[in-house]
Amino acid sequence: MTNLALNLARTAAARPDSVAIQLDDLALDYRSLDERSARVAGWLAERGVGAGDRVVIMLPNIPHFAVAYYGVLRTGAVAVPMNPLLKTGEIAYGAGDCQARLILAWGPALAEAGPAAAELGIDCVDVTDPAFGEVLAAVDPRHQVVERGADDLAVLLYTSGTTGRPKGARLTHGNLGSNTDAVARVLGVTSTDTVFGGLPFFHVFGQTCGLNAAVLTGARVTLLPRFDAAKALEILSRDKVTVMEGVPTMFLGLLAAAEAAGSTGLADGGPRLSVTGGSAMPVEVLHRFENAFGCVLVEGYGLSETSPVVTFGALEGPRKPGSIGTPIAGVQVRLVDDEGKDVPEGDVGEIAVQGPNVTPGYWNRPEADAAAFVDGWFRTGDLARRDEDGFYFVVDRKKDLVIRGGYNVYPREIEEVLYEHPAVAEAAVVGVPHEVHGEEVAAVVTLRPGAEATADELRAFVKARVAPYKYPRIVQLVEGLPKGPTGKILKREISVEN
Numbered sequence: 479m480t481n482l483a484l485n486l487a488r489t490a491a492a493r494p495d496s497v498a499i500q501l502d503d504l505a506l507d508y509r510s511l512d513e514r515s516a517r518v519a520g521w522l523a524e525r526g527v528g529a530g531d532r533v534v535i536m537l538p539n540i541p542h543f544a545v546a547y548y549g550v551l552r553t554g555a556v557a558v559p560m561n562p563l564l565k566t567g568e569i570a571y572g573a574g575d576c577q578a579r580l581i582l583a584w585g586p587a588l589a590e591a592g593p594a595a596a597e598l599g600i601d602c603v604d605v606t607d608p609a610f611g612e613v614l615a616a617v618d619p620r621h622q623v624v625e626r627g628a629d630d631l632a633v634l635l636y637t638s639g640t641t642g643r644p645k646g647a648r649l650t651h652g653n654l655g656s657n658t659d660a661v662a663r664v665l666g667v668t669s670t671d672t673v674f675g676g677l678p679f680f681h682v683f684g685q686t687c688g689l690n691a692a693v694l695t696g697a698r699v700t701l702l703p704r705f706d707a708a709k710a711l712e713i714l715s716r717d718k719v720t721v722m723e724g725v726p727t728m729f730l731g732l733l734a735a736a737e738a739a740g741s742t743g744l745a746d747g748g749p750r751l752s753v754t755g756g757s758a759m760p761v762e763v764l765h766r767f768e769n770a771f772g773c774v775l776v777e778g779y780g781l782s783e784t785s786p787v788v789t790f791g792a793l794e795g796p797r798k799p800g801s802i803g804t805p806i807a808g809v810q811v812r813l814v815d816d817e818g819k820d821v822p823e824g825d826v827g828e829i830a831v832q833g834p835n836v837t838p839g840y841w842n843r844p845e846a847d848a849a850a851f852v853d854g855w856f857r858t859g860d861l862a863r864r865d866e867d868g869f870y871f872v873v874d875r876k877k878d879l880v881i882r883g884g885y886n887v888y889p890r891e892i893e894e895v896l897y898e899h900p901a902v903a904e905a906a907v908v909g910v911p912h913e914v915h916g917e918e919v920a921a922v923v924t925l926r927p928g929a930e931a932t933a934d935e936l937r938a939f940v941k942a943r944v945a946p947y948k949y950p951r952i953v954q955l956v957e958g959l960p961k962g963p964t965g966k967i968l969k970r971e972i973s974v975e976n
Contacts (some may be wrong), residue, residue: 518549725884
């Protein structure tokens, strides 16, 4: 028997009075988190939600997320975390694709999630409404955790690739359980740690390395629902954070905030360890952060499909800034050419992964499975080289994916929105280097003959239809786009004025 929710039940039994989740002055101990999630499980059961059913969770990093997440899991149902900033069409697509039974949201997301639920004929419930709290108080809690197998689905994460619409990456209890355990071990997380909870839990990085690793070990997670560097500095000092986890833009923000304030404000020293991922960390920034905050900053690598961690940098001994490190325990990595053969040491190849953390495949996407898995190895689409010491260095992305501030932005999705504008003839969306966000989303557009539209108008058009992190901040109007002999737009030849 296995179920990711068992980690919460076990920790609650062993450390009931220890703080599990904190949001400023609000703190939930493990006993309370376990009890509230059991009530959510009882409420779901009363509504007929059971093993294998999908439940969408649209919440930022507030205590309600953990309550809902573990409540869904302990019923044997499947959690489908979604960004609470998504628009109606995006929500309806994901919830409809997986045939979700209902949507659990917070108040600010109801304006978009409500219409999506209505379109699908399912309920959308505001779990942050005090009235819902009263409902839960009257529910019989279901403390019994439903038995699931290691191969049973626990979480479904919608991730954008390079073709088609977002795909649901299936993550099993075995996938997430093994990766959570490996991450907790490699980072040395214990019940004495306080983990910074600024990475979104609806993303697998924050979910595994933050929430699940803390619950497994009995650590405390201190939350920041929306990243603000000055507030983050306050939290690091106030709560004596020992494990700082973030994407590169967060560390850049912390450095800027510390410089503006004249110091980090950490009288007792900084975190014992900081961890980054999601996009490449500039080596210069890494060194600046370590010097300013007096802690080791390690870079890791992973994807939604790998639960997510594949590699981590060295915590002790020789370190190689700029490297994503070496594979974690139980995970195997190869660098292969287009034919699936291993490339010589030092040469660049595509990262292929195998291990207990790797998704068994996508939700109802056999064609995507066939493309992603070759001879039992998951092909990531990322290119890297390996040095003589076995350390990996990502050198490029085979995919067209744009990673802005650690969030994946799928170019074709944005292009399709642009094509909905009556003035647009052709559009190409690419990523351009950005010193803060890693990459910025840029759209290069040609207009129909006789049509008129400004860059600001097109930017606003897309902004109204997609999540805030997706719309192109840079919109460039051109006479024509570079094309190959077959008429395909050659994105590699597009030059964007930044």
